[in-house]
Amino acid sequence: MREPKYPFRPGEILLDEFLEPAGITQTEFARKPAGSAITKPGVPCGKCSLPALAGPVEDIHAVEELRYKAMIDTNPDALANTLADEFFYHQPNGKTNDKPGYIQQMMTGTVKIFSAERYDVKVNVYGDVATAMGGTRLDIEIGGERRKADLRYLNVWVKRDGRWQLAKRQSAFKQ
Numbered sequence: 001m002r003e004p005k006y007p008f009r010p011g012e013i014l015l016d017e018f019l020e021p022a023g024i025t026q027t028e029f030a031r032k033p034a035g036s037a038i039t040k041p042g043v044p045c046g047k048c049s050l051p052a053l054a055g056p057v058e059d060i061h062a063v064e065e066l067r068y069k070a071m072i073d074t075n076p077d078a079l080a081n082t083l084a085d086e087f088f089y090h091q092p093n094g095k096t097n098d099k100p101g102y103i104q105q106m107m108t109g110t111v112k113i114f115s116a117e118r119y120d121v122k123v124n125v126y127g128d129v130a131t132a133m134g135g136t137r138l139d140i141e142i143g144g145e146r147r148k149a150d151l152r153y154l155n156v157w158v159k160r161d162g163r164w165q166l167a168k169r170q171s172a173f174k175q
Contacts, residue, residue, distance in 0.1 A: 056125040056164075060132055060157055063164045068116040068136075076107045084158055084165035092151060092173045112141040128159040135174065150174040 063082055070078035080103055087099040097105060105111055121134030132155045140149055153171035157164045 056130060056159075057123045059164055060123045060125070060130050061121065063157070063166075064118060064121070064132060064155070067166065068113065068118070071106050071113045072116065074107055074109075074112075076103050079103055079106060081163075082166055084160070084167040087166055088168055090170040092171050109141075110143070114139040114141070114146075130157040130159075130164065131155065132157065 067079065067082040069075075070082060080099070083099050083102070085099060087102065089097045089102055091097060106113075115138070117137040119135050119137065121132055123130060123132045132153075134153065136151045136153065138149045138151060140147065150173065151171045152174050153169060155166055156168040158167045159165075
């Protein structure tokens with residue numbers, strides 16, 4: 001019989017690192033409403049919490065939402081935090097951008113996003129690499145012209161330093 005690559009069970013981590021220190025039994029945790037969270041004791045709220053039934057797929061959805069929020073809020077630090085250093089984007093206009101260029105484009109108002117609604121997003125996780133493919137309905141302004149747009153996209157995420165970072169993105173306007 002082959003030794004497992006990771007000789008522990010995820011339930012042990014949940015129990016040892018979150019439930020027992022928080023004084024929550026497995027039964028109590030199972031009865032918590034979906035989407036509720038338990039916070040790791042001794043760690044400020046928001047710095048280390050575990051959403052009920054969360055996993056890498058949910059993490060990708062969450063970081064994709066954070067990226068759009070950073071662009072809508074024109075928050076360069078939050079946007080930079082979601083992007084890998086080697087980030088590269090094939091834009092729907094045929095141009096390309098790297099991390100510094102993309103952040104500058106989003107922060108200078110060349111492109112302004114007022115709202116974004118992701119839909120039909122399919123996430124696949126392959127260890128520390130994940131893909132997200134789907135659509136986004138946007139209320140945007142490009143070159144001073146405000147309009148509605150519908151993008152189809154493929155994002156490639158990598159997990160480094162305990163967080164997911166967008167490494168590559170390609171998108172096209174839906175016809």
